Amino acid sequence: MEKITPIDIQHKSFKKALQGYDRAEVDAFLDEIIETLEDGAQHRAALEAEVGDLKERISHFKAMEESLQKTLVLAQRTADETKASAHKEADLIREKARLEAEREIANYNDAIADVRRDHQRAIEANEKARSELRSLLMSHLALVERGGPPVTASEEASPAAAGKSNGERADAAKKPDPPSDDTTRITVY
Numbered sequence: 001m002e003k004i005t006p007i008d009i010q011h012k013s014f015k016k017a018l019q020g021y022d023r024a025e026v027d028a029f030l031d032e033i034i035e036t037l038e039d040g041a042q043h044r045a046a047l048e049a050e051v052g053d054l055k056e057r058i059s060h061f062k063a064m065e066e067s068l069q070k071t072l073v074l075a076q077r078t079a080d081e082t083k084a085s086a087h088k089e090a091d092l093i094r095e096k097a098r099l100e101a102e103r104e105i106a107n108y109n110d111a112i113a114d115v116r117r118d119h120q121r122a123i124e125a126n127e128k129a130r131s132e133l134r135s136l137l138m139s140h141l142a143l144v145e146r147g148g149p150p151v152t153a154s155e156e157a158s159p160a161a162a163g164k165s166n167g168e169r170a171d172a173a174k175k176p177d178p179p180s181d182d183t184t185r186i187t188v189y
Contacts, residue, residue, distance in 0.1 A: 005037070006033075006034045006037040006038050006041065009030055009033055009034050009037070010030075010034055012030070014026070
């Protein structure tokens with residue numbers, strides 16, 4: 001069935017009958033219907049225009065929403081990448097600091113070992129000097145107790161010295177001793 005438009009109603013004509021409706025009343029009613037339909041059509045057109053405008057705005061907002069979602073995804077991805085990069089950088093800094101600390105500890109351990117070696121050498125040199133000094137003092141003490149020049153260990157052990165008499169030893173004691181290479185050196189640290 002076709003829809004009736006206000007123009008159809010306006011051009012509609014009825015047949016005349018003897019006992020029909022009052023023509024003026026029918027025309028007045030048709031005019032009211034035409035006016036109501038025209039108002040409805042205008043209202044409908046306004047509503048359709050508003051619906052079109054709202055659809056356009058909805059599509060605009062949907063486009064904005066998609067753009068915002070893409071931006072949020074991109075921002076999240078960037079934040080994740082920045083966070084991962086910061087973690088990697090922190091790990092590298094920690095590793096570098098650990099290696100540097102190990103290197104410094106090794107240097108300190110080497111320095112401690114050097115100081116201990118130097119200390120041990122100083123102790124040994126001190127002991128050697130004390131021993132040499134003790135030996136020198138003992139030989140001088142022996143000389144003082146005997147009343148003669150110091151006798152070295154090689155003179156006491158030599159058979160020629162054993163065959164000399166006390167007088168010969170005394171004569172030998174009066175003669176100045178030639179410089180010998182057996183000079184004891186004392187090093188003080």
